[in-house]
Amino acid sequence: MSSRECLLAYELLQEHYGKIAADVASFLLQNGWQPLRYIALKANLKLDQVRKALCLLIQHKLAKFHVRKRKIVEYAINIENVLSILFHPKFIYTVKLLYGDAAELIVEEALQHGIILMSTAIKNVADRLPDENGSGKIEKAFKDLVQTHFLQREPEVEKNEEEEYIVPIFTQNEADLYRLPTLSEESLKRKRSDDGSDEPKAKRLKSEHETPSVKDDGVYWSVNISRFQQYFRDQSIVASVTQRFGTPCGEIVRAMLRISEVTTPANAQSTQPISSAEIARSLPQKLPMEHVEQHLKLLSNDEDQIVQLFDDSGSGGLYVVNLKNSALALATATVLSYVQQRYGSKACRIFRLLMLKKHLEQKQVEEFAMIPPKEAKGYLYHMLAENMVIMQEVPRTPDHAPARTFYLYSVNIQRLSRILLVKCYKTCTNLMTRHNHLIKTNKRILDKEERITAIKVRVNATLPDADEAQLEEIEEMMTSSERTSLTKHQHCCNKLHTAQNQLLNTIFVLDSYLNALSSA
Amino acid sequence: KMQTDVEVKQEATIPLTLETEILALCNDNPKGISDKSLESAVAGYDVKQRVTAINRLLTMGKLELLKGSSGLIYRIKTPSAVGSISGVDNQEKLVYQIIESAGNKGIWTREIRYKCNLMLTEVNKILKNLESKKIIKAVKSVAAAKRKVYMLYNLQPDRSVTGGAWYSDQDFESEFVEVLNQQCFKFLQQKCENAEKETTLSPTATNASSFASSEEVLEFISKLGISKVTLSPEDIETILNTLIYDGKVQQTVVPVANGESKKLFKALKPLIETTDFARTPCSLCPVFNECQPGGEISPENCLYMDEWMEY
Numbered sequence: 102m103s104s105r106e107c108l109l110a111y112e113l114l115q116e117h118y119g120k121i122a123a124d125v126a127s128f129l130l131q132n133g134w135q136p137l138r139y140i141a142l143k144a145n146l147k148l149d150q151v152r153k154a155l156c157l158l159i160q161h162k163l164a165k166f167h168v169r170k171r172k173i174v175e176y177a178i179n180i181e182n183v184l185s186i187l188f189h190p191k192f193i194y195t196v197k198l199l200y201g202d203a204a205e206l207i208v209e210e211a212l213q214h215g216i217i218l219m220s221t222a223i224k225n226v227a228d229r230l231p232d233e234n235g236s237g238k239i240e241k242a243f244k245d246l247v248q249t250h251f252l253q254r255e256p257e258v259e260k261n262e263e264e265e266y267i268v269p270i271f272t273q274n275e276a277d278l279y280r281l282p283t284l285s286e287e288s289l290k291r292k293r294s295d296d297g298s299d300e301p302k303a304k305r306l307k308s309e310h311e312t313p314s315v316k317d318d319g320v321y322w323s324v325n326i327s328r329f330q331q332y333f334r335d336q337s338i339v340a341s342v343t344q345r346f347g348t349p350c351g352e353i354v355r356a357m358l359r360i361s362e363v364t365t366p367a368n369a370q371s372t373q374p375i376s377s378a379e380i381a382r383s384l385p386q387k388l389p390m391e392h393v394e395q396h397l398k399l400l401s402n403d404e405d406q407i408v409q410l411f412d413d414s415g416s417g418g419l420y421v422v423n424l425k426n427s428a429l430a431l432a433t434a435t436v437l438s439y440v441q442q443r444y445g446s447k448a449c450r451i452f453r454l455l456m457l458k459k460h461l462e463q464k465q466v467e468e469f470a471m472i473p474p475k476e477a478k479g480y481l482y483h484m485l486a487e488n489m490v491i492m493q494e495v496p497r498t499p500d501h502a503p504a505r506t507f508y509l510y511s512v513n514i515q516r517l518s519r520i521l522l523v524k525c526y527k528t529c530t531n532l533m534t535r536h537n538h539l540i541k542t543n544k545r546i547l548d549k550e551e552r553i554t555a556i557k558v559r560v561n562a563t564l565p566d567a568d569e570a571q572l573e574e575i576e577e578m579m580t581s582s583e584r585t586s587l588t589k590h591q592h593c594c595n596k597l598h599t600a601q602n603q604l605l606n607t608i609f610v611l612d613s614y615l616n617a618l619s620s621a
Numbered sequence: 622k623m624q625t626d627v628e629v630k631q632e633a634t635i636p637l638t639l640e641t642e643i644l645a646l647c648n649d650n651p652k653g654i655s656d657k658s659l660e661s662a663v664a665g666y667d668v669k670q671r672v673t674a675i676n677r678l679l680t681m682g683k684l685e686l687l688k689g690s691s692g693l694i695y696r697i698k699t700p701s702a703v704g705s706i707s708g709v710d711n712q713e714k715l716v717y718q719i720i721e722s723a724g725n726k727g728i729w730t731r732e733i734r735y736k737c738n739l740m741l742t743e744v745n746k747i748l749k750n751l752e753s754k755k756i757i758k759a760v761k762s763v764a765a766a767k768r769k770v771y772m773l774y775n776l777q778p779d780r781s782v783t784g785g786a787w788y789s790d791q792d793f794e795s796e797f798v799e800v801l802n803q804q805c806f807k808f809l810q811q812k813c814e815n816a817e818k819e820t821t822l823s824p825t826a827t828n829a830s831s832f833a834s835s836e837e838v839l840e841f842i843s844k845l846g847i848s849k850v851t852l853s854p855e856d857i858e859t860i861l862n863t864l865i866y867d868g869k870v871q872q873t874v875v876p877v878a879n880g881e882s883k884k885l886f887k888a889l890k891p892l893i894e895t896t897d898f899a900r901t902p903c904s905l906c907p908v909f910n911e912c913q914p915g916g917e918i919s920p921e922n923c924l925y926m927d928e929w930m931e932y
């Protein structure tokens with residue numbers, strides 16, 4: 102793991118879970134599995150602080166533990182989960198779009214707690230949505246989220262009498278991952294009076310024994326990160342197919358992805374095979390059957406092979422969306438777009454040429470790309486200096502004389518995706534740093550604005566018929582120059598925020614490609 | 622010998638270009654060309670100029686006059702007939718033959734010397750002599766920078782020597798290539814758009830009519846009149862290939878009659894227009910690696926960010 106990722110992880114943890122948690126995590130990121138005492142000693146923290154930090158991290162599934170030599174408990178960090186904190190706002194927003202406000206708040210609660218009881222989540226959301234009468238609607242939203250796998254059930258603590266283990270053992274049936282408990286009114290009520298869901302897992306063992314009668318107890322839920330990733334992945338595939346082949350093809354691919362949404366595991370190579378008839382049936386805007394078939398045929402002839410013919414024995418044939426090819430195609434397009442932006446279109450031609458022909462000498466590059474020698478050399482050297490292309494020396498004679506050596510250029514998309522991903526992470530850190538810096542610089546004005554808002558709220562509440570003049574007077578506590586800098590501050594924050602959000606798309610595309618590689 | 626030298630010096634430029642033109646015409650018509658067609662082909666000159674030029678070419682042994690079915694025809698004289706040229710001695714003949722055998726690919730001085738075993742000064746003298754008599758010519762070769770190769774005067778240099786359509790005087794015309802690259806793309810793009818406008822077409826038909834052959838592209842380019850040289854379909858394919866490397870064009874091969882196949886081209890849209898990463902100032906930053914939070918170059922004091930946040 103690169104130090105860039107560590108830095109970003111540190112920033113994210115500090116922002117969301119405080120400095121001590123960030124310090125503990127960053128120590129673990131640098132040193133791998135470590136026991137509690139050693140962390141406290143080396144990171145110069147109190148034992149209790151470390152314990153609390155670890156509890157917090159474990160509850161949010163950001164840290165994990167195991168037992169070494171049957172007696173030492175060691176801890177480590179789940180870096181993927183830490184980095185996915187970046188995506189939390191996106192998770193929340195997506196769910197809002199798909200299932201509405203109640204679902205949005207449920208996911209927000211789940212992210213805030215790490216793991217949460219269904220009853221707790223429903224109760225908290227009900228408190229925050231006073232307009233929704235009763236928890237029926239919220240409960241339905243919760244169930245929707247589970248049925249579409251955006252929420253998943255946490256493994257349960259295995260009850261063992263022998264006390265032989267020093268850490269709790271968790272078990273889970275795969276079939277139970279999305280099985281809902283039946284909530285009795287009683288369990289909902291009980292939750293209303295007792296809100297002890299913040300206890301970390303390790304401590305939960307005891308309470309389990311005390312109240313075994315409540316069905317909801319011990320059944321915790323968390324946000325299913327990979328399901329969200331799958332959703333984002335599907336969206337980016339549809340977007341790029343639409344971009345290249347137009348809306349009808351985009352809709353066809355969207356339909357295919359949706360049909361196999363819940364049945365295809367997150368790391369599968371392709372979706373399940375789907376017949377053209379089934380695709381035609383699930384299109385929102387009906388197309389003639391033979392058009393659907395023709396689109397599918399054209400899609401499957403594309404060299405990126407996002408859609409593939411699985412079996413053409415039946416009428417119309419069976420098609421799949423090849424997720425691995427899609428990931429590669431999107432990552433490649435991302436790398437190429439970066440090369441184009443940074444080095445210009447002729448450099449990009451050279452780059453793609455190297456992609457297509459694998460290994461070329463400079464002279465061949467000039468000839469194929471039809472770029473004058475001096476210029477081509479410039480591009481190659483610039484990209485070589487920044488690690489975008491690779492040069493290999495292949496000596497024809499044992500003396501390695503330059504005149505008798507081939508210098509072969511090539512590119513490696515996998516390596517570049519990695520490099521680019523790290524660059525994105527660093528950029529993310531930069532944007533966050535700048536944002537924090539802005540807030541620090543404008544602290545005085547921001548505080549003042551907050552005070553004025555508070556006063557306004559109070560005036561509105563106590564003097565419902567305060568006249569214009571009074572309100573204006575309050576407004577004028579802020580000078581016009583202060584107001585300008587406030588507007589400017591907000592503009593800058595928006596800009597940083599938008600950029601960071603957009604950056605997530607790139608991070609996402611590159612990350613899923615690298616994951617697809619490692620899972621194969 | 623002296624006499625011809627003097628003559629050459631006395632030549633004005635008009636007859637010279639006329640001579641070259643006539644030779645080129647005869648080269649293009651190896652079976653010979655009638656006086657009539659010759660006359661109309663070089664209509665820009667008067668009779669006297671034409672007659673002088675032809676006579677000179679005949680005396681120099683470059684042309685021969687034959688009786689054809691429909692009157693007299695001029696034909697290019699086969700080079701081996703050089704023996705008959707007056708004032709050429711044996712050494713010159715030897716050098717001539719070496720150059721002749723090199724064909725339109727030409728031959729370097731060094732190789733001539735190696736083959737004829739003469740002194741460099743001698744070879745140079747002979748070459749100069751033959752050159753001034755317009756029996757041979759020197760052509761700059763693109764293959765070996767700045768080196769000249771020799772070939773018979775009336776030959777069209779091979780592509781490997783001139784570099785083909787993309788070179789003028791041994792210089793690669795990269796602007797010309799880029800203009801063609803853009804125009805070819807424009808044509809294919811237009812073709813796609815037109816196909817998409819035809820809403821009655823099926824997806825397969827739309828796709829099929831988005832493709833164009835290199836001949837079609839060539840026709841478009843020729844009509845534009847942007848090329849001074851005549852381009853071949855192969856030249857256009859070289860350009861279309863650069864578009865493939867640009868990722869803007871795709872190619873497919875379709876079978877045509879009697880087992881042969883044909884390449885067709887179509888404009889291709891990218892999967893991702895611009896990566897979102899490129900929207901941040903850091904993605905294009907020259908000091909990206911040096912930048913550290915809290916460092917000398919840092920996001921806190923970054924001017925690129927200032928500028929970018931402005932608008």
Ligand code: SF4
Pocket residue numbers: 531902903904906907908909910912913918919920921923924925926
């Ligand atoms: S913050 Fe500024 S200096 Fe640092 S990488 Fe980004 S653009 Fe460059």
